[in-house]
Amino acid sequence: DTKDVEDRASRSSGQGSSSSSAAQSIAQHPYRGLDNEAAERVHELARTLTSQSMLHSTTSNNADQNSSSSTHNTQHNNADSRSIFSTDMMGVNPVFTNPDTPGYNPKLDPNSDEFSSTAWVQNMANISSSDPEFYKPYTLGCVWKNLSASGDSADVSYQSTFVNIVPKLLTKAFRILKPRKDEDTFQILKPMDGCLNPGELLVVLGRPGSGCTTLLKSISSNSHGFKVAKDSTVSYDGLSSSDIKKHYRGEVVYNAESDIHLPHLTVYQTLFTVARLKTPQNRIKGVDRESYANHVTEVAMATYGLSHTRDTKVGNDLVRGVSGGERKRVSIAEVAICGSRFQCWDNATRGLDSATALEFIRALKTQADIGKSAATVAIYQCSQDSYDLFDKVCVLDDGYQLYFGSSKKAKKYFQDMGYVCPPRQTTADFLTSITSPTERIINKEYIAKGIKVPQTARE
Structure with a gap:
């Protein structure tokens, strides 16, 4: 009885001391809700989510049990201190994702609400860099x-x-x-130069009929319907256009403005067929073709918001199917599944709302930053947020190239030339307005000083 009384007294004194310390802690650190500091801490915690490589664990099980156990514990502790966004991670096999498996990461599961396309692309890049002799990454x-x-x-x-x-x-x-005469041919593109390095995005701006589609077809080796001049040079890191057509057709892709599909196939069947045709031989080790193709299809549908149309027909003008914007996203997902290193998109944002169009450009930017792919996009209406994601811009008018260079310097280039950008006008709209005589605004100070401002594309 005496011992019980002493235990109760010690517990009460301990509770009293903990209550007083808690009160002091609350006084020193009052709760302010989910402010910016707390949100930043939560964001950092989310970025440090770690995963355990299922491939490595499978390999290590075949080794000696004692050595594999110590190695597994060491690598597990190292993996816990790194994020899936780290470039030095070995990579995680994302195909056989099971929530009950140790090391499961919902960011890599396309069927999870927490799926992140950025994390998935980074993880696949980590896998490729972990064994370059097998995966052979290239740009x-x-x-x-x-x-x-x-x-x-x-x-x-x-x-x-x-x-x-x-x-x-x-x-x-x-x-x-x-015999050929000058009036028998029409010059669509006038002589122009350009360069697009791996990991860069290029936006082509211009009014309809200015030559945007012809430029994209020319640099993607799709010159059907017109002729490229004999003295023109197009090189893909040393490969000519004829080499691309004969041996590397799938590495340079042109996505047309019109969406042509087999209308009676569902969205999943359409994308799964493309994934099966493009499944590489040097895919993730231990993954069969069907499982890999199915996973890539699920990732594409989750990335471009097509999971809810899985069993809906694609359709066309005569067959009832998905909406026009969803059909455009199917076309985008097809090219994304192909995994081409050089992509040309002709008015890819047609039929898409501004939010979806921005997500599409962000997906291209993620592939360019992480996978070092290059993409050229022709857009007739480009928001400021989308424009800021591009590295270079090309402005065309009547077949002439008015500007090619950094997207950040284009606005100042035309302002120094004598054009005025109205307040609250996006940079893309300002660059496109330069090509329209009714929309462009000439700086009156240049006119007063007698400085000539170009009025035509030739000038």
Whole structure:
């Protein structure tokens, strides 16, 4: 009884001391809610989520039990101190993701609400860099010099049918055999130079008909319907356009403005077919083709917001299916699954809302920063947030290249030339307005001083 009384007294005194210390701590650190400091701490904690490589654990199980146990504990402790965003991580096998598995990371699971495409891309880059002899990572850039393109000058072009195919062939043969004249051809692109390094994004701005589509087709080796001049040079890190067409067609991709799919296939079937065709032989070790293709398909649908349309037909103008914006996202997901190192997107944001268009540009930026891919995007309406993600900009007008260079210096370049950017106008709209005589604003001070401001694309 005496001992019980002493224990109760000691517990009460301990509770009293802990209560007083807690009161002092509260007085020193009052609760202010989820302020900026707390939000930053939560953000840092989320970034330090760690994962355990399932591939490494499988390999280590085949070694001696004692040595593997000590090695596993050491690497587990090292992994716990690093983030999945770290470039020195070995990488985690994201295909066989199971919430009940130790080391499971929801950021790498496309079926999880916490899935992060940035974390997934970084993880795949870590896997490739962990064994470069097996995965063989590479990059691809493009340089074009004195690039010009021309096409046949025709007032009317008819769609080929069974009735008019013979007259069209005869007319084409006649145009080839007869001597060429200047009025028979139309120069779409005037001579221009450009360079796009691996890891950079290029935005092409210009009004419809200025040559944006022709430029994208020319640098992606898709010159069907027009001719690139013989003295033009297009090089992909030493590879010519003919080399790309013959041996590396899948490494340089052009995504057209129109969305053409097999309308009766569902979204999952369409993307899964592309993933199966593009599954590499040197994929993640221990993963079969079907599992890899299925995982990449799930990742693409989760990245571009297509998971809810998994079993819906893609459709077209005659077959009822997904909406126009979702169909455009299917086209974007197809190119993303291909994993090409050099991509050309022709008006890829058509039919997308501003938020989805921004997420698309961010996905390209993530691939460029982490995977060192290069992408060229032609956009007719580009928001300021989207424009800030691009490294370079090209402004076209009537086939002339008005500017090619850093996206941060383009606005000042035209302002120094004598054009005025109205308040609250985005940089992309200002650059596009330069090509329109009715929209551009000339600086009156330049006119008063007699400084000539260019009025035409040729000037």
